[in-house]
Amino acid sequence: MRPEDCRRHYENPLVMQEIARYSRGRAVAVHCVAASRDMVVRYEPSSRKPLRIENPEDVLRIFSELEARSPRTFYATIHRYAWSDGEPLKRLSSMPSWDIDLLADRPEAGVRAAEQILSTLExxxxxxxxIVKWSGGGFHIHIHDGAISTEIFTRHDPLDVAYAVTEYVSARCRDLGPDVRLENKVDPARVFTCPLSLHRSLDRVCVCIDPEEVGDFDVGWSDPAGFRHFMDWDRFVSGEADELALRALSEVGAYPVRRRRRVHRPVDEVVNRLLRRLGEGDLPV
Structure with a gap:
């Protein structure tokens, strides 16, 4: 896809709206495909503060600021933050997330895996x-962070909650077949593709899918010239995942790599360090 076609895509008001709706409160990353080398930009060029998208207009503003680097794909963290002066202060919530990697170009294998995860969650x-997304090359499934009560996120680090739930459910979805890989990639700075963003290398759009229609999915739904996108992707039932979260925390425990003696390290420092190192579930770093 030519750079001018990428710009035209991101000028679409619906595209800007959906990326902003997904990204509010989160840190953002942009995959660029400049001729010299691919790169992931995570900071404002002028201020060196984490990229953020709070309004639809921010999408085109960031695209324009990075246009010389050929911006291609927008990502956002699974964590939502409290912010102050453009810096993240603490995690407020997080989405348990499953990244279904296709080891062969067989979307139907990903469909079966997604259906199994959804069935297990039910x-x-x-x-x-x-939230079910086709990224253009695989499936992403999230539990909306609104389905986990503020009380749980206050008592437990949202990172621990997201990690434990993801691990707990993944352990019950082992027989997914040889053509897919399911890993728990929840970590302090993990990002996933924003809805209606372009894929980083394929001419496809990241579309949300009605969970009831996953079995009918067709790759043609992600055609940039005429994508099919589930607009009600952000619906949730408050507290619906509370019991699962508490059960997972009890059985799995906290995120394992965190250094407990440094537990009070400021979240903004952690995010700023790890955003340089960690990427999306299927993003090369």
Whole structure:
């Protein structure tokens, strides 16, 4: 896709709206494909503060500021933050997330894996708060962070909650077949593709899918010239995932790599360090 076609895509008001709707409160990253080398930009060029998208207009502003680097794909963290003066102060919430990698160009294998995860979540009490995305090259499934109560996120680090739930559910979805890989990639700065963003290398759009229609999915739904996108992707039932979260925390425990003796290190420092090192579930770093 030519750079001018990428710009035309991101000038679409619906595209700007959906990226902003997904990104509010989160840190953002942009994959650029300049001729010299691919790069992931995570900071404002002028201030060196983390990129943020709070309004639709921010999408085109960031695209224009990075245009010389050929911006291609927008990502946002699974964590939502409290911000002050452009810096993240602390995690407020986080989305348990599953990245279904296709080891072969067989979307139908990903469909089966997505259906199994959704079925498992439904059996565990989460039926109305899931977000399903086709990134252009694989499937992403999230539990909306609104489905986990503020009380739980106050008592437990949102990172611990997201990690434990993801691990707990993944352990119950082992028989996914040889053509897919499911990993728990929840970490302090993980980003996933924003809805209606372009894929970083394929001429496809990241579209949200009605969980009830996953079995009908067709790759043609992600055609930039005429994509099919589920607009009600952000619906949720408050507290629907509370029981699952508490059960997962009890059985799995906290995020394992965190250094407990440095638990009070400022979140903005952690994010700013790790954003340089960590990427999206299927983003090369």
């Amino acid at each position: 059996k565990l009490g989460v039926a109305s708060s899931t």
